[in-house]
Amino acid sequence: xxGVTQTPRYLIKTRGQQVTLSCSPISGHRSxxxxxxTPGQGLQFLFxxxxxxxxxxxxxxxxxxxxxxxxxxxxxxxxTLELGDSALYLCASRDTEESPLHFGNGTxxxxx
Amino acid sequence: DAKTTQPPSMDxxxxxxxxxxxxxxxxxxxxxxxxxRQIHSQGPQYIIHGLKNNETxxxxxxxxxxxxxxxxxxxxxxxxxxxxxxxxxxxxxxGNMLTFGGxxxxxxxx
Numbered sequence: 001x002x003g004v005t006q007t008p009r010y011l012i013k014t015r016g017q018q019v020t021l022s023c024s025p026i027s028g029h030r031s032x033x034x035x036x037x038t039p040g041q042g043l044q045f046l047f048x049x050x051x052x053x054x055x056x057x058x059x060x061x062x063x064x065x066x067x068x069x070x071x072x073x074x075x076x077x078x079x080t081l082e083l084g085d086s087a088l089y090l091c092a093s094r095d096t097e098e099s100p101l102h103f104g105n106g107t108x109x110x111x112x
Numbered sequence: 113d114a115k116t117t118q119p120p121s122m123d124x125x126x127x128x129x130x131x132x133x134x135x136x137x138x139x140x141x142x143x144x145x146x147x148x149r150q151i152h153s154q155g156p157q158y159i160i161h162g163l164k165n166n167e168t169x170x171x172x173x174x175x176x177x178x179x180x181x182x183x184x185x186x187x188x189x190x191x192x193x194x195x196x197x198x199x200x201x202x203x204x205x206x207g208n209m210l211t212f213g214g215x216x217x218x219x220x221x222x
Contacts, residue, residue: 004155035210043156043212090155100146101210103155 001027004104006091012110018079021107025072025093031055032074033101034066035090043090049074081111116200121217124194130187132216134200137181143203145176147185148212149196156199156212159185190220 005024013019025032033048033056045058049068066076072093078085088108092101117135124130136145144163148156160167160174162183167174173186187194199215 006155042214043210045210092155100158100161102158105153105155108153 004091004093004102006089006104006107008107009105010108010110012112013081014112015081015083017081018077019081019109021076021078021089021091021109023074023076023091023093023104025074025091026095026102029093029095029102030072031094031097032068032072033092034074034076035092035103036060037088037090037106038086046076046089078109083111085109086111116202116213118198118200118213118216120214121219123219123221124187124190126192126220126222127189130185130190130194130218130220132185132187132198132200132218133182134185135182136200136202139180139202145174145180145183145200145202147172147174147198147200149194149198149218150215151193151196157196159198190218192220192222194218195220 004026007022031050034046035043036046037043046060046064047054047066048056052068063079068074088106090103090106092103094101144161146161147159149159150156160169160172162174162176164176164180176183197215197217199212
């Protein structure tokens with residue numbers, strides 16, 4: 001099976017712009033979650049989707065949003081980008097609640 | 113996820129066993145111990161998890177103490193490709209949110 005695929009791999013944006021990141025989970029996995037990883041804050045949970053519904057949400061401002069499609073693919077959107085949004089954004093999927101998370105290689109976003 | 117304590121760095125000779133310790137003294141009865149690793153510029157990779165019994169898979173072995181307050185990840189024959197940051201966490205199985213601590217930076221040397 002192919003792993004979790006995230007696109008694009010790298011992205012450079014300027015402050016005030018918006019960005020959309022894409023994630024394709026492992027085939028058959030219906031749960032997709034998103035994480036932000038920075039050197040200072042470590043790994044932080046953004047949100048989780050299951051069957052097109054947001055199931056959990058972390059402590060991030062409303063500028064961060066996401067959605068999941070019927071084929072389980074997910075997108076994450078960040079509007080009005082700030083310098084502090086520069087980070088590695090990771091997507092993870094799993095097939096059941098008891099299964100471990102499987103991560104993609106992330107999208108490295110740089111905001112200038 | 114509650115806090116775990118790991119040494120910040122360790123070295124291991126190639127071909128030798130790497131033993132990575134983790135203290136998780138606040139673990140609850142229904143929480144599992146999970147190990148992930150992250151190689152630079154890649155996403156975290158799941159390694160192994162366990163509740164109270166020792167576990168082994170094709171990547172590693174997990175030894176959990178009887179009181180469950182600590183565990184050790186064992187890579188039986190470390191290779192250069194095992195150089196990574198290793199994270200230990202404990203959480204309920206049916207839960208999504210993960211919080212990684214600082215982890216252990218394992219350097220495998222030839």
